Amino acid sequence: MSVLFLGIFMKIFKPNFYFKNIFSVTAEFCKHNGIKALLLDADNTLCIYHTDYAVDGVLSWMEKMQNEGIKLYILSNSKPKRLKRFANNVNLPYFYMSLKPLPFKILKAIKKLGFKRKDVALVGDQYFTDILGGKLAGIKTIWLDYIQIEESKSFKFKRKIENKLKKKLKRSDV
Template sequence: MLSSFKPTWMVESIYQITPEQLKRENIKAVLTDLDNTLIAWNNPEATEETIAWIKLMKKNDIKVVILSNNSRKRVKKVASILELDFIPSALKPLTRGFKKALEQYPFSESEWLMVGDQVITDIRGANKAGIKTVLVKPILDSDAWNTRLNRFIELKIMNYLLKKDPEMKWRDTIHGRRIKEQ
């Protein structure tokens, strides 16, 4: 049952995911969570690192779409700055937002990758939709009030998954070396 929360890969940061890694897996499009994955949850501005990563993806013909549970107004503000398509009010972990992406863009499930910082919403939803996943560490240690309960539950789920599968480790890239836990 808890296997539906298991990510395909675990990478410290979205910025460590490169076009070369994606092409090796035949990934042509990335769905990315917004808060604490692409940008800090409490800051609507994109960092230079975020902008550079988006430019790199675009230069290499990797489609990037923001998939967020946030409101249209919140997501549009960031998506406009980054010049990205977006799907707001996705209702993750339901598959509604993922299916919308699959309908809107000419990529099959196997050509998509979901990147997010929460196993309950991002990873479980993508797994249910048949999309590969990367769990990243949250950009900030703090969260919005509505995410704190999820984090508590996630800790229990992750402890179970890590105990069951010792190969589940944080890596520096999708196919990279394991990172020693601190």
């Protein structure tokens, strides 16, 4: 993929915000940007890839956000059984097999929850599923660095492209 192509692509589908991790997404930040609800990716956003428990600090982050009135939901491409285990552990409502980057299930979730698109942001670590999906659904997007690099070759390839894209972005929390 040429650098020029990536540059053009990023101009069209630039994430609204790019942070190091979930802890930079504060209630104050959300309120300042008109965000009432977050659709959260699970793997490598809240937990290590395909594990059932959130990484340290995430549960207290969730509690703090909810106490400040920010609504939280899990929206993942994972299969129902596994996602249910994770979502139950963090005690959040969830949408499974959301087929990101396709926008249809994202839009369906927003409608079901009774929000307007402008009120919602999608948070995730993968550009070509989370960010692209959020962009295609016409909602705000918050891109995070992944928690831990995956071992598979296909993932390593994706991460390599993402790293190139990140070089064109300025982190919103520094």
